[in-house]
Amino acid sequence: METTQHIIARCKKLISQPEYRNEYLIRIKEKYLGIIGYFSNYIPEEIIAAAGFYPLRIIGCYEPSKPSPHSLYIPVCSFARDMYSAASSGGLSYLSQVVFPNSCDSMRVFAQMWEHAVNFPPACVLLHPINDNSNAIQYFAEVIERFAGKLHQDGGNLITQTRLKETIDTYNQTRRLLRRLYDIRKINDTFLAGSDAVALMTAGLIMARDEYNQILSQIVNQGPREIHKDRKLKRIMIMGPLMDNYGFLSKIEEFGGYIVYDNITNGSRYCDLDVEIEGNLYENIARRYLTSGPSPTLNSDKEISDQSFQALIDDLDLDGIIFINQKFCEPHVHKYLAEADILKQMNINVLMLEIEHGRVEVDERDMLRIESFLEIAGRS
Amino acid sequence: MASSKSILAKIFAEYYLSGAQARQEGRPIAYVTAFTPVEILRAMDVVCLFPESYAVVCSASNKSQEMIQASTMASFSQDLCSYSLISFGADHYPRPPYGGLPRPDMLIATNNQCGTTFLWFKLLSQKQNIPLFIIDYPAANPNQSATRPYIEEQYKELIKFVQKHTDRNINTQELNEQIICSRKACDLWLRLHELNKEVPPPLTATEIVDSLFPMLAAKGTPSACDFYEALIEEKQAIRNENSTDSLRLLWHGYPMWFLRKRFPDCFDDAFQVVLNDYTLWWNLDYPDEQGDMDALISAYSKTYLNRTLNHKIDWVDALARDYSVDGVICHANRSCRRALADIVPLRDRLHKKEIPSVIIESDMAHAGCYSGEQVKLRIESFRESLSI
Ligand code: SF4
Ligand code: SF4
Numbered sequence: 001m002e003t004t005q006h007i008i009a010r011c012k013k014l015i016s017q018p019e020y021r022n023e024y025l026i027r028i029k030e031k032y033l034g035i036i037g038y039f040s041n042y043i044p045e046e047i048i049a050a051a052g053f054y055p056l057r058i059i060g061c062y063e064p065s066k067p068s069p070h071s072l073y074i075p076v077c078s079f080a081r082d083m084y085s086a087a088s089s090g091g092l093s094y095l096s097q098v099v100f101p102n103s104c105d106s107m108r109v110f111a112q113m114w115e116h117a118v119n120f121p122p123a124c125v126l127l128h129p130i131n132d133n134s135n136a137i138q139y140f141a142e143v144i145e146r147f148a149g150k151l152h153q154d155g156g157n158l159i160t161q162t163r164l165k166e167t168i169d170t171y172n173q174t175r176r177l178l179r180r181l182y183d184i185r186k187i188n189d190t191f192l193a194g195s196d197a198v199a200l201m202t203a204g205l206i207m208a209r210d211e212y213n214q215i216l217s218q219i220v221n222q223g224p225r226e227i228h229k230d231r232k233l234k235r236i237m238i239m240g241p242l243m244d245n246y247g248f249l250s251k252i253e254e255f256g257g258y259i260v261y262d263n264i265t266n267g268s269r270y271c272d273l274d275v276e277i278e279g280n281l282y283e284n285i286a287r288r289y290l291t292s293g294p295s296p297t298l299n300s301d302k303e304i305s306d307q308s309f310q311a312l313i314d315d316l317d318l319d320g321i322i323f324i325n326q327k328f329c330e331p332h333v334h335k336y337l338a339e340a341d342i343l344k345q346m347n348i349n350v351l352m353l354e355i356e357h358g359r360v361e362v363d364e365r366d367m368l369r370i371e372s373f374l375e376i377a378g379r380s
Numbered sequence: 381m382a383s384s385k386s387i388l389a390k391i392f393a394e395y396y397l398s399g400a401q402a403r404q405e406g407r408p409i410a411y412v413t414a415f416t417p418v419e420i421l422r423a424m425d426v427v428c429l430f431p432e433s434y435a436v437v438c439s440a441s442n443k444s445q446e447m448i449q450a451s452t453m454a455s456f457s458q459d460l461c462s463y464s465l466i467s468f469g470a471d472h473y474p475r476p477p478y479g480g481l482p483r484p485d486m487l488i489a490t491n492n493q494c495g496t497t498f499l500w501f502k503l504l505s506q507k508q509n510i511p512l513f514i515i516d517y518p519a520a521n522p523n524q525s526a527t528r529p530y531i532e533e534q535y536k537e538l539i540k541f542v543q544k545h546t547d548r549n550i551n552t553q554e555l556n557e558q559i560i561c562s563r564k565a566c567d568l569w570l571r572l573h574e575l576n577k578e579v580p581p582p583l584t585a586t587e588i589v590d591s592l593f594p595m596l597a598a599k600g601t602p603s604a605c606d607f608y609e610a611l612i613e614e615k616q617a618i619r620n621e622n623s624t625d626s627l628r629l630l631w632h633g634y635p636m637w638f639l640r641k642r643f644p645d646c647f648d649d650a651f652q653v654v655l656n657d658y659t660l661w662w663n664l665d666y667p668d669e670q671g672d673m674d675a676l677i678s679a680y681s682k683t684y685l686n687r688t689l690n691h692k693i694d695w696v697d698a699l700a701r702d703y704s705v706d707g708v709i710c711h712a713n714r715s716c717r718r719a720l721a722d723i724v725p726l727r728d729r730l731h732k733k734e735i736p737s738v739i740i741e742s743d744m745a746h747a748g749c750y751s752g753e754q755v756k757l758r759i760e761s762f763r764e765s766l767s768i
Contacts, residue, residue, distance in 0.1 A: 076717060102518055105495040105717040112689040116725040127518040127527075130491060130498065135533040136516070142526035143518075297495070299502065299514040330717075333457050334499040338506040340455065354457075 011203030033155040034096025050167040051151035057205035059244040076106040077329040078357035103297040132290040140286035177216040178271035184223040194259020195249035233258040234319040269293035296335035319378030320349035384611035395597040399482035402427040408546040413497040423555035435466040439637040439745035461715040462746035464500040492517040492686040558600035563666040568608035582615040585653035595662040631656040633711035634744035646759040708737040738762040
């Protein structure tokens with residue numbers, strides 16, 4: 001049996017070594033109608049998988065970006081800029097199509113530039129709503145059903161109820177296993193470092209789902225039952241958009257931080273809710289995607305309230321929160337501005353870091369800030 | 381008929397007094413974003429104030445840098461749209477123009493122009509505990525089966541939201557009249573621009589830009605129509621006096637509100653901006669064969685910034701042809717991501733059509749992002765290249 005250490009090392013390779021990742025994907029591509037890349041938590045993977053395609057969440061490339069033939073000219077977030085540069089230099093050509101979300105202006109601009117200058121693979125935009133009420137759910141259910149129809153046309157596979165249920169079940173299983181992983185890490189800080197946990201979660205967005213569920217369940221089943229909290233470690237929660245740079249997170253750990261929880265796109269917001277399996281499945285998917293851990297790109301009722309946040313912080317026994325934002329990410333900087341006040345009132349130490357998505361090294365200034373933050377975290 | 385100047389002055393004064401007056405009369409105030417269906421709100425007796433327009437006034441009063449500085453002192457990132465920075469800065473700035481906008485009873489934002497307005501109003505709502513309503517326009521094409529009912533339902537929810545927070549009901553007769561006036565104002569607004577298809581153009585770009593205000597502040601009211609009618613009449617009276625052989629330009633994108641003439645000081649009779657397409661973004665299409673709600677859904681879904689890239693480029697390309705321009709100046713406005721998306725594709729299209737163009741980098745409201753010398757140099761060398 002593959003050891004946890006070995007699995008984590010493989011996950012890290014998938015994330016940080018584009019060539020290794022590409023080889024993996026090209027190998028796997030054969031078994032599917034094609035690989036559909038997507039950029040957001042609002043694209044229902046279940047639908048892509050049920051149509052016989054391989055859903056691939058596009059994450060960082062982490063290689064020096066080649067000069068791209070077109071400048072984006074724009075302060076889109078560094079994630080979008082990175083991906084644009086990868087796509088326009090042919091780095092995503094193994095995809096058969098890409099699906100853009102309708103979430104933030106960076107993505108909208110990126111989608112338009114793709115249409116104008118990248119062109120291959122063909123792109124479509126899933127026009128999801130930004131509200132999460134019943135009217136929006138109804139609307140989104142129709143959009144998803146139309147998307148399913150499009151994939152049927154593209155690949156020829158009809159998405160039957162049975163097939164969709166099976167796929168939902170597989171994805172729910174991932175979510176459940178990831179939630180268990182969080183539960184174990186909350187009570188035991190020796191089990192898996194935060195950077196390793198993020199690497200494991202992120203790799204799941206790339207790996208074949210059956211293979212992923214199997215390694216995840218192996219790791220979770222081996223997880224300790226006993227409580228272990230080293231008081232010398234500062235218990236930290238990270239917040240922000242997609243954070244696939246596990247190397248950056250390991251710096252926080254080097255200075256004595258334990259990343260016990262997150263509110264990031266590829267973390268708790270990815271797995272907090274299941275899709276219901278009874279009733280109208282399109283509606284269930286729409287509901288799940290609009291009501292799971294709210295992203296600031298959504299007009300959600302469930303943004304943090306003082307009480308629920310306080311409850312979460314107490315439960316996690318936190319010493320501090322680090323917001324890690326992508327440079328030029330508007331939604332998350334707004335989220336930070338809204339929440340920083342509440343957190344200050346709660347006497348919680350908060351650090352805001354802005355990073356360039358494609359940069360692997362942590363710059364000196366950020367290192368110093370992390371170090372001094374961890375020194376004072378938890379003292380107030 | 382009153383002069384356009386006096387009508388405009390009245391609209392301006394009424395708008396800036398409307399907040400204080402509403403407070404006295406106990407009428408509700410809403411902050412709204414530029415492409416909010418104000419007709420619904422005004423038919424519910426809500427006084428609508430536009431923070432974006434207020435940011436324009438602050439910028440035109442040379443206050444943008446200090447107010448943006450004030451917002452960054454309060455942890456706001458300089459990368460954000462300068463309208464929102466100025467607006468947040470007003471809360472931390474000792475003497476904002478007109479004393480700032482009065483505190484609203486509610487906030488209504490839309491995402492049919494950008495994603496920023498929604499985030500900006502949401503933050504304002506969170507920080508100041510003001511009720512917020514967001515109207516989501518997922519696509520510019522409201523005819524897609526699911527989109528129209530989704531938007532229509534949101535309009536109904538908006539009415540309920542206003543009722544809940546103000547106890548006001550909608551006056552459907554008033555709504556209908558508002559829409560008729562909005563449609564007429566848009567027609568007149570377009571006609572005003574079209575005067576500049578003439579050689580020489582009767583209006584300067586500055587005059588047109590400075591006539592935009594009633595399209596926000598008085599849309600849906602007869603005074604906006606009166607203003608545009610008067611202005612058109614005045615301009616028609618002085619048309620075609622002496623024809624000069626001039627280079628005609630299209631200014632693509634935002635003007636620069638902090639400049640005295642709203643555009644760099646590089647233009648004259650022989651080299652003039654005959655059209656700034658930005659002002660035409662306010663020319664919304666209210667189809668009249670449908671009911672009121674449908675007209676609103678259609679008008680506010682199809683705003684320029686909510687359109688697809690191809691549609692936008694085709695539109696600007698057609699304008700360049702219709703206004704017989706010799707060249708296009710594209711303002712790459714660092715504040716506005718959605719508008720910036722057009723710049724490179726538009727340049728490529730114009731290049732294909734052999735229409736010369738130049739890109740100017742700046743900001744619509746943040747004077748600190750404007751490098752006068754550099755911009756002038758670029759425009760001057762563009763002029764030389766056109767003259768050869
Ligand atoms: S990082 Fe922020 S700006 Fe970039 S795609 Fe994600 S939400 Fe949008
Ligand atoms: S300038 Fe652009 S980003 Fe700013 S409010 Fe206007 S449309 Fe939105």
